[in-house]
Amino acid sequence: MRLIHTFSYVLHNLSESNLPPFAVLSHAAGQSCCSDTDDTSSHQTTARVDLDNSILAACGKAAARGLSYLWVGSACIEKTSSLELQEAVSFSIRLLRAAAVCFVHLHDLPAGSGYLAKAWGCCRYWRRSWTLQELIAPSEVEFFDADWDHRGSRSSPEVLAILPAITGIDKSILLDSSALSRVAIGVRLSWAAGRESTRAEDAAYSLAGIAGVNMSIRYGEGADQAFARLVNKIVQDTTDGSIFAWTSNDGQAVRGLLPRSAAEFRHLTNSPGADCHEPWTFDGSIQLSSGGLVLDSRASIQDSSLVFEIGRTAGKSMGVRLRMLDNLFVRVDPSSLSDVPRTANRCRITAARDVDAETLRSIQNRTPRSPLRPPGQTWHIPRHIPSLSLVSVKRERSGRPKTPVSEYSAIQAESPRTTSTTLLCEDDHGSCSDDEEFSDFEIIDYDDDDDDEDEDEETDEEDEGEEEPLGQDEVRETTSLNPDHPFQSEREGLVRRYHGSILEWSKSAEYVAPPDRTSVPRKRLKTAASSPSPSPDGEMVLEGVQSSQKETRVGSRIDGYFHLACPFNKTNTSRYKDCLLEDDLRSIEDVVSHLRRRHPKPPYCPKCRIILETPTARDAHIRNLACQVRHPTAIEGVDETRLVELMRRGKKGLGEAETWRQICAVACPGASMPGSPYLEGGLGLAVSQVRDYWHEKGRACIEEYMSERGVPFAGEQFEAGELDCLHSVTLADLVRRTIEDDVC
Numbered sequence: 001m002r003l004i005h006t007f008s009y010v011l012h013n014l015s016e017s018n019l020p021p022f023a024v025l026s027h028a029a030g031q032s033c034c035s036d037t038d039d040t041s042s043h044q045t046t047a048r049v050d051l052d053n054s055i056l057a058a059c060g061k062a063a064a065r066g067l068s069y070l071w072v073g074s075a076c077i078e079k080t081s082s083l084e085l086q087e088a089v090s091f092s093i094r095l096l097r098a099a100a101v102c103f104v105h106l107h108d109l110p111a112g113s114g115y116l117a118k119a120w121g122c123c124r125y126w127r128r129s130w131t132l133q134e135l136i137a138p139s140e141v142e143f144f145d146a147d148w149d150h151r152g153s154r155s156s157p158e159v160l161a162i163l164p165a166i167t168g169i170d171k172s173i174l175l176d177s178s179a180l181s182r183v184a185i186g187v188r189l190s191w192a193a194g195r196e197s198t199r200a201e202d203a204a205y206s207l208a209g210i211a212g213v214n215m216s217i218r219y220g221e222g223a224d225q226a227f228a229r230l231v232n233k234i235v236q237d238t239t240d241g242s243i244f245a246w247t248s249n250d251g252q253a254v255r256g257l258l259p260r261s262a263a264e265f266r267h268l269t270n271s272p273g274a275d276c277h278e279p280w281t282f283d284g285s286i287q288l289s290s291g292g293l294v295l296d297s298r299a300s301i302q303d304s305s306l307v308f309e310i311g312r313t314a315g316k317s318m319g320v321r322l323r324m325l326d327n328l329f330v331r332v333d334p335s336s337l338s339d340v341p342r343t344a345n346r347c348r349i350t351a352a353r354d355v356d357a358e359t360l361r362s363i364q365n366r367t368p369r370s371p372l373r374p375p376g377q378t379w380h381i382p383r384h385i386p387s388l389s390l391v392s393v394k395r396e397r398s399g400r401p402k403t404p405v406s407e408y409s410a411i412q413a414e415s416p417r418t419t420s421t422t423l424l425c426e427d428d429h430g431s432c433s434d435d436e437e438f439s440d441f442e443i444i445d446y447d448d449d450d451d452d453e454d455e456d457e458e459t460d461e462e463d464e465g466e467e468e469p470l471g472q473d474e475v476r477e478t479t480s481l482n483p484d485h486p487f488q489s490e491r492e493g494l495v496r497r498y499h500g501s502i503l504e505w506s507k508s509a510e511y512v513a514p515p516d517r518t519s520v521p522r523k524r525l526k527t528a529a530s531s532p533s534p535s536p537d538g539e540m541v542l543e544g545v546q547s548s549q550k551e552t553r554v555g556s557r558i559d560g561y562f563h564l565a566c567p568f569n570k571t572n573t574s575r576y577k578d579c580l581l582e583d584d585l586r587s588i589e590d591v592v593s594h595l596r597r598r599h600p601k602p603p604y605c606p607k608c609r610i611i612l613e614t615p616t617a618r619d620a621h622i623r624n625l626a627c628q629v630r631h632p633t634a635i636e637g638v639d640e641t642r643l644v645e646l647m648r649r650g651k652k653g654l655g656e657a658e659t660w661r662q663i664c665a666v667a668c669p670g671a672s673m674p675g676s677p678y679l680e681g682g683l684g685l686a687v688s689q690v691r692d693y694w695h696e697k698g699r700a701c702i703e704e705y706m707s708e709r710g711v712p713f714a715g716e717q718f719e720a721g722e723l724d725c726l727h728s729v730t731l732a733d734l735v736r737r738t739i740e741d742d743v744c
Helices: 053-064 082-098 117-121 131-136 163-167 171-175 177-182 185-190 223-237 262-268 357-366 449-465 486-508 567-571 578-582 588-598 615-624 640-651 656-667 682-709 722-743
Strands: 002-005 010-013 022-027 045-048 069-071 101-105 141-144 150-153 285-289 292-302 305-313 316-325 328-332 345-351
Touching (some): 022 053, 022 082, 053 101, 082 131, 082 486, 117 163, 163 171, 305 328, 486 682, 486 722, 567 656, 578 588, 578 682, 578 722, 588 640, 588 656, 640 656
Parallel strands (some): 022 069, 022 101, 101 141, 328 345
Antiparallel strands (some): 141 150, 285 292
């Protein structure tokens, strides 16, 4: 990284791993200084740069404290280099925490103005986006006025008395910057409400360090898209429910579950009680999917909406109001939060991330009445049903319900085996209309002690089939690194170094459909070259391929075979994009394993179409003879017995392509049969090529990268298998990056 020498005013390139003591200048005035980047080798100097008066004054203050180096973003970052900008953003919080002191220059604070909040609050410094982390992260912060007269430190009683009112930041954070991680994400974002940035995207990028996440820099994407990616990263990396605690008074009656800007957290800045500033405990799970957000939490029916718990804070359970719209839950009444009663029951929902203007207009045009809230209509809950939930039915030992079932039939109970991304609605009755809101939703109390007698019967089956739910917007990693492992800091650099090169290689890579084999699994293709750098000329030698047709390709280069597709992804690519993220399908056996794990048909009643938690619960429900016949609806998923039958046929000599088509016909009845079972283009092919390349050359790439960085990666310093873990998680990062680039 570059630092300015405080005596010679020359830029020095220094190793991040061995930085000398240095100061930071934080200000909202002054012009950017372009640094000379001709020589970037370690501990070498660049040409002397032109510095403005603020930087020269800061150099003098640093030198007076015995510090030989100063960092300021306007002079020490080469803004024409996207790589350097990315590294600067990723390293910013660590850099600020490593600084000996941060000088804050309030260029518009008149000298001798005292310590009045009104005078200090008028300074432009408090309205800039990047200055937020520069105020919070350093261990020591000193303030100077327009004449560079010292006005006190961040912990000075005079300054500390006015900063909370100006910034909205609690005194405890200003006194101890290390306490940042103990503050709710929503509260941290609230500090940025009203702040501005020269480049629109910086409003989001400047919050990445504050939120404790890493994100790629994509100038030109716009502020809205940048903030949406930031929120997605937060949802992926934390279980702090305050990220859903936003409120909006923009007049839009229907929203998704995610916020659109930091301004929507403004109400949390001055929330009463210190407990509200602590992370909100979200007692459930959150998964991002291409279809929305899959959430598991507690919920309760109140009036005509579902109050869904987003977290617990200050001794209370807080929630948001949701309703069903086109198979997804959306947020209604986004201007406020709601209390969740203690008697709420657990459920799983799929919610929209956001609702765009076109969708909102479509909702408003459906009916002249208020969308999603018919006038005068509330939920009719029979008197014999407890009012705390729409349905909370316990069963006696005989299997009969203790109370009659509500007139609103149910279709969803939480189950780890459920796989549909529209988890609460799978037929025409699930969308929200004037008279049928939530008509297919039931909260089921499955913590019933009366069902203990079934536990032994269910244990074996649950242990065999239980996996993480579908819809998680991340690659399944079979190995992982400890969060504090030194290799963790190298993952992002590896992706930046090789992702573009791999995609460039893939442009000239020749992929073909494999010969129509029977049941012999296809072996991974091995490259003749072992160079760590992608090369279009690095051909792959085809090994272990047995063809029933004995076809031979002569005189043409083949870099790889197309990978098989998941039938669900092939017939509905946008909805089942997660299948690309999760599994690499190289044989029919892989396809069947994927379907068993990700797309099993949930246990359901063929009469009333209710989905139950376990097969045992389904059988008990059928024996009760208490349900009513419903209009037939499609229950997504693949039946295990049909898979076994199809695999049996495959072992009898049926070709790979034909076996796949028969599996597809069973898995996706009614869907148009794809012309090919393979990922022959688009995102599917791109992901396949990333996987193939990294499997073959990833370890060499890691060795090359670590050597250039001077990072030890062999010997006795790390345990056996840790390099394999780094290889695995980096592959996951590369695949995820490929998917994100396609989405965004």
